[in-house]
Amino acid sequence: MPLITYRKALNDALAEEITRDENVVILGEEVAEYNGAYKVTEGLLARFGPKRIVDTPISEAGFVGMAVGASMLGLRPVVELMFWSFAFVAFDQIVNNAGCVRYMSGGQIRCPLVIRGPANGGTNVGATHSHTPENFLANVPGLKVVAPATAYDAKGLLKAAIRDNDPVMFMENTLLYGEKWEVPEEEYIIPLGVADVKREGSAVSLIAHGRAVLTCLQAADILQAEHGISAEVVDLRSIRPLDEETLLRSVRKTHRAVLVEENKPFCGVDAQIAALLQEKAFDDLDAPIQRLSALDAPAIYSPPLEKIQLPTAPRVVQKALAIC
Template identity: 75%
Template sequence: MPTITYREAVRHALAEEIERDEAVVLLGEEVAQFNGSYKVSEGLLERFGPKRIVDTPISEAGFIGMGVGASMLGLRPVMELMFWSFYSVAFDQILNNAANVRYMSGGQINCPIVIRGPANGGTNVGATHSHTPENVLANHPGVKVVVPATPYDAKGLLKSAIRDNDPVMFLENTLLYGEKGEVPEDEYLIPLGQADIKREGTDLTIVTYGRCVLHSLAAAETLAAEHGLSVEIVDLRSIRPLDIDTVLHSVAKTHRVLIVEEQKPFCSVATQLAYMIQRDAFDELDAPIKRLSTIDAPAIYSPPVEIEQLPNPKRIIAAALDAME
């Protein structure tokens, strides 16, 4: 299989779906003439033209609202946010309108929109550009939330998201765009709501998603080499729908759990996971469920301090050893 970057995998998914279905369009700030703020859409304007690749004004409330309306009328718009932090100015359009229109219309109106872009810290852009809102998004019935960690997953999940008849929130990571991985040239889809075992293990389950998958894999290698621990890594890939069965199956094998997320700890994805694990697998646990989150403060501007605020292999190793006590 060819080895390509995460950025290229997203671009390939977009190109394949735009070519496959004339209802698919890409809209967002600088996606066309500038080739995308992160060059994800590079070359797509030249290939598909300005009716399919559309630059928008700097008004998330405006163009997200336009995309919601377009999806209700039969298009399948893919909306790029330069930063997911800007979702808050389109909160009503995304989480009041798009999330609820199927229910409010008695099933008569679908809203097949995808909203995608980077949602992460670690890039020294400060507290107003470093949000990870997957917990807020997933709190609203009617939307689906996807956070891929690898190029392979990014392509397969984005193609599925574009074909889905519900609003899909697709959270990427600027620090993953340059990561490389094997991606088939033949078409493939990854179902939404299906977790993946990224590493088999017997002593400890780490449940994670997004860039924390890579940090957890690196930590698992060190834990094996230096401490003799066999760590299983469960990559959720999808926050909602959530594949809790794969998580519980792993817990039943290892009997210890560490949840790692790039989220603030209060009311986070890990909070919900910890509840579900103790509810459904309490008798399988040999130790309390452990969590490792971003340190509970606005995103720190200083690069070396921000690195320590976020989950990293060193912090994951320490948390894993604590979970084994």
């Protein structure tokens, strides 16, 4: 199976869906002639032309809202945000229009829209460019939120998101764009709402989404090698809809849970997961649920400190050891 980058997997998914469905149109800043600020859309303008790959001005509220309107009429816009941090200037369009228009019309309208881009810290760009808004957006009934951790998942989930008839917020990570994974050449789709056990284990469940999944895999190696503890790593992949069954199955097997995310702790995604586990797997738990999030401050610029503001494998190990 070929090894391809996370970036190439996204690029392939876009190209395949543009080819498959004439209503798919890519919109965003620098997506066409510049070939993408992070090169996710590289080569697409040359292949598909300016009707399908459209450069927009720096005007997120305008072009996100435009894409919502176009989706109401049946287009399937895939809007790139150069950073998900920029979504805040388009929040009214995302929350009130994409998120609520179906409901407020009594189900008359569908918004088959994807908004995608990187949502991560750790790249020395300061607080304004390092936001991880998956928890905010998952708080909006009507929106769907996914955060792939690998190239394989990125491709399969993006294809599912483009075919979905609801607005999907697709959170990538600039630190993963250049990483490689095995990705099959034949077409596949990963449905939203299905988590993935990335590593089987028996003593503790490390539950994460996005890049934190990779941190957990490193931590699982350390736990096994240095402490003889078998950790299971569960990747949410899709935050809303959420695959509760896979999470509960894992915790009912291991009886211990460490929840890891690069999001901030207060009302983070893991607050929801923790509530779920205590409600539905209380009797299966042998220890309190542990949480590890980004340290609770705006993203610091200073490069060595920024690295430790995000969850690290040794800290995941510490959290696991505290309950194993």
